[in-house]
Amino acid sequence: MDQVRAAAEARGFLPLGTPACDFEQTFGVEPYPFQTAAAEDDLGQVALIEAETGSGKTEAALWRWLALRRRGLVDGLFFALPTRSAAVQLHQRVNTMLNQVWGNAAPEAVLAVPGYLRAGDATGQALPGFEVRWDRGEPGGAPDARWAAERSLNFLAARVAVGTIDQALLGIVPAKHALFRAGVLSRSLLVVDEVHASDSYMSGLLERLLDHHVAVGGHALLLSATLGSSARARLLRTEPPALAEAEAQPYPALSGRGAALRSAIGATREGKRVQVETAGVIRDPDAIAARAIDAARAGASVLVVRNSVSGAVAVAQAVAERAPDLVFQVAGVPTLHHGRFAPSDRKRLDKAVETAFGKACVRRGQVLVGTQTLEQSLDIDADYLVTDLAPMDVLLQRIGRLHRHARSDRGVFAQARVLVLRLSERDLSPLLGRAGGERHGLGSVYRNLVQLEATLRLLEETPEIVIPRDSRRLVERALHPEALDRIAREGAVGWLNHANERAGGDHAEAESAKQVALDLSQPFRTLVFRDVEEAVLTRLGARDLLVDTSPPLASPFEGEITRVAIPGHMLGTLSERDVPEMIDAHSFRLGTRSFGYDQWGLHRLG
Incomplete structure (x- = not known):
C-alpha cells in the first residue's frame, strides 16, 4: 500500500484541498452576477452557459470548477477547445488562476496538445527511449503530474489539463485505451x-460522451456564444422549441439537464454595436487586400478571416506585396495564420498573434489574415473584420473578435465594423449541386447553402447589429429548421432538393457517430476496439499524414522543421509507406507528389 500511495502521490491522484478564496482574489476582477450564478448547484450535471464572446465565460467555468471541488463533486478539470491554437492560448490563463488560488502548492496545468510537452510554466524536451527532460526537473519527469504531459494517452489523467475536444472524444470511441x-x-x-462549432458527427460523439460521463457521476459544462435551440435541445436532452419560442428565449442564458433556461444577468457591460456591410468581391484577393489596407492605414487593427487556406494565402500575399509595413509578421517575415504550419512554427505564430492582436497590443494599423483557426476562443482584439460569408453562428464568432476589450485608441473605428464577402452575382443558386466546386467554402466547407442564404438575407436587412441584443434572433432565423424550411420552399425546386440532401447528410453523420461510439453501459466483453489511427474516429473525413523530414526543412521563421502534417485532401494515393525525398531546404517529394514549405505554410508544388 505504501508503494501504491507513493505512486498515486507522484502522479497527482491524492486528494488536494481547495483553498478559500473569492472571485476577485482568483481573477483580479469583480464577478458579473452570471459568473457566480454559474457556480450554483441547481444546473445539473451538464450545465450550459450561453453568452457573447468576451463576456467572461472562461472565468465562469473555472469558478464553477472550484465550487464543485469544494462540494466534493469533482477533482480534476479538462478544458476542451475546438483548436490547438485556442488551447495553447488558454493554457497560460488557467495556469495563472491555479497559482492565484493555490500559491506555491498549485498543481500544474498540462497543455494537452501532442508535441508541446508543457506543464505549468515548464517545457519538456523529448529524449531517446521515450524519456523527457524538463527544464525544471530530471529525465522521466519531476515528482508531480508532469508525466501526464509526456504522452497523449495520459493527458486526461492530469489534475488540470487544457486541450482539444478530440482528446475527450477518444474516451468514447473504439480506440486503444479508450x-x-x-x-x-x-x-x-x-x-x-x-460547442456550436462541431459538425453532426462530432456532436453525436459529444452527446454520447456526455451521457456516459453523467452516468458514472461526472459533471460537464458547455460554453457557447451562438448555440441554436435545436443543438441545445440535443445536448441537454430536451424537446426543441418552435421558432417563435426559440427567438423569445433569453440571451445570455444559463441552463442545464434538468434546469430550465434562465437569463444570465450581467453577462455584459453594454451592447456592442457593429456596422455590417456586404460586398461581392469574394473571388478578388486584390480587392479584399485593398479594403483591409485602407482600414489599416486609417489606424485599424484589421482581421481577415477566409473559409479556405488558399483564399487566405492569396489575400495575405496581396497585402504583403502592396503594404509590407502593415502585414502581420513573424521574425520579420510576412505571413498568416492557418493550420498547415508545422507544430514548432504554429507556436511562433500563436505567440505573434497574441502579441500583435491581444489585449496588451500597443501597435494599431496591422492586417492579420487567417482561416477558422482565428475565429474560436482566441483572445484577439480587432477594429475591422473582413470575412467570407459563413453560417450566422460562425459569423458571430468571427465578429466576436471585434472590440473584445475596452480601448481608447480606436480612432475612426470607435464603432466595430464588419465587411462580409459574397459572390459578385449575389445569387447562391448556381452553387446548388456543386459541392466542392467553389474555392471559398460556399457549398464545400459550409455545405448548407440554405443556411448561407438565410444568413446573407439577415445581414442585408440589418446594417447594424447589437450584441447581445440581436444574437438570439439572428442565430434562430438563420439556423432554426422552421426558418430554413421556409426559405427552401420559397425558392426554386433546386433549393428544396438541396435542403433535403443536407438533412439526409446530417442524419447520416449522426448515425455514423452512433455506430462508432462505444456504449459503455454494455458488458466489457461485448465492446469492440479497433487498431486504427485515433484521428479517423474523432472527426469524419480523410486524416492528416505525419511526415518526418530528414534532413530537416528550413523554417521561414528561423530554426528547423522535422515533422509536417499533410492534410488528407492533399494526399491523393499517398500512404505511410511512402518515404519523403528531400528536394532542397524548402521542399520534398513524397510518392508522385511534391510539396513546398515556406512563410505561407505547406502547399503542393506543380
Whole structure:
C-alpha cells in the first residue's frame, strides 16, 4: 500500500484541498452576477452557459470548477477547445488562476496538445527511449503530474489539463485505451468550449460522451456564444422549441439537464454595436487586400478571416506585396495564420498573434489574415473584420473578435465594423449541386447553402447589429429548421432538393457517430476496439499524414522543421509507406507528389 500511495502521490491522484478564496482574489476582477450564478448547484450535471464572446465565460467555468471541488463533486478539470491554437492560448490563463488560488502548492496545468510537452510554466524536451527532460526537473519527469504531459494517452489523467475536444472524444470511441481515458476523465469537470462549432458527427460523439460521463457521476459544462435551440435541445436532452419560442428565449442564458433556461444577468457591460456591410468581391484577393489596407492605414487593427487556406494565402500575399509595413509578421517575415504550419512554427505564430492582436497590443494599423483557426476562443482584439460569408453562428464568432476589450485608441473605428464577402452575382443558386466546386467554402466547407442564404438575407436587412441584443434572433432565423424550411420552399425546386440532401447528410453523420461510439453501459466483453489511427474516429473525413523530414526543412521563421502534417485532401494515393525525398531546404517529394514549405505554410508544388 505504501508503494501504491507513493505512486498515486507522484502522479497527482491524492486528494488536494481547495483553498478559500473569492472571485476577485482568483481573477483580479469583480464577478458579473452570471459568473457566480454559474457556480450554483441547481444546473445539473451538464450545465450550459450561453453568452457573447468576451463576456467572461472562461472565468465562469473555472469558478464553477472550484465550487464543485469544494462540494466534493469533482477533482480534476479538462478544458476542451475546438483548436490547438485556442488551447495553447488558454493554457497560460488557467495556469495563472491555479497559482492565484493555490500559491506555491498549485498543481500544474498540462497543455494537452501532442508535441508541446508543457506543464505549468515548464517545457519538456523529448529524449531517446521515450524519456523527457524538463527544464525544471530530471529525465522521466519531476515528482508531480508532469508525466501526464509526456504522452497523449495520459493527458486526461492530469489534475488540470487544457486541450482539444478530440482528446475527450477518444474516451468514447473504439480506440486503444479508450476505457482508461473515460475512466480518468470521470473524476474531472469536463468543460467544452464553442460547442456550436462541431459538425453532426462530432456532436453525436459529444452527446454520447456526455451521457456516459453523467452516468458514472461526472459533471460537464458547455460554453457557447451562438448555440441554436435545436443543438441545445440535443445536448441537454430536451424537446426543441418552435421558432417563435426559440427567438423569445433569453440571451445570455444559463441552463442545464434538468434546469430550465434562465437569463444570465450581467453577462455584459453594454451592447456592442457593429456596422455590417456586404460586398461581392469574394473571388478578388486584390480587392479584399485593398479594403483591409485602407482600414489599416486609417489606424485599424484589421482581421481577415477566409473559409479556405488558399483564399487566405492569396489575400495575405496581396497585402504583403502592396503594404509590407502593415502585414502581420513573424521574425520579420510576412505571413498568416492557418493550420498547415508545422507544430514548432504554429507556436511562433500563436505567440505573434497574441502579441500583435491581444489585449496588451500597443501597435494599431496591422492586417492579420487567417482561416477558422482565428475565429474560436482566441483572445484577439480587432477594429475591422473582413470575412467570407459563413453560417450566422460562425459569423458571430468571427465578429466576436471585434472590440473584445475596452480601448481608447480606436480612432475612426470607435464603432466595430464588419465587411462580409459574397459572390459578385449575389445569387447562391448556381452553387446548388456543386459541392466542392467553389474555392471559398460556399457549398464545400459550409455545405448548407440554405443556411448561407438565410444568413446573407439577415445581414442585408440589418446594417447594424447589437450584441447581445440581436444574437438570439439572428442565430434562430438563420439556423432554426422552421426558418430554413421556409426559405427552401420559397425558392426554386433546386433549393428544396438541396435542403433535403443536407438533412439526409446530417442524419447520416449522426448515425455514423452512433455506430462508432462505444456504449459503455454494455458488458466489457461485448465492446469492440479497433487498431486504427485515433484521428479517423474523432472527426469524419480523410486524416492528416505525419511526415518526418530528414534532413530537416528550413523554417521561414528561423530554426528547423522535422515533422509536417499533410492534410488528407492533399494526399491523393499517398500512404505511410511512402518515404519523403528531400528536394532542397524548402521542399520534398513524397510518392508522385511534391510539396513546398515556406512563410505561407505547406502547399503542393506543380
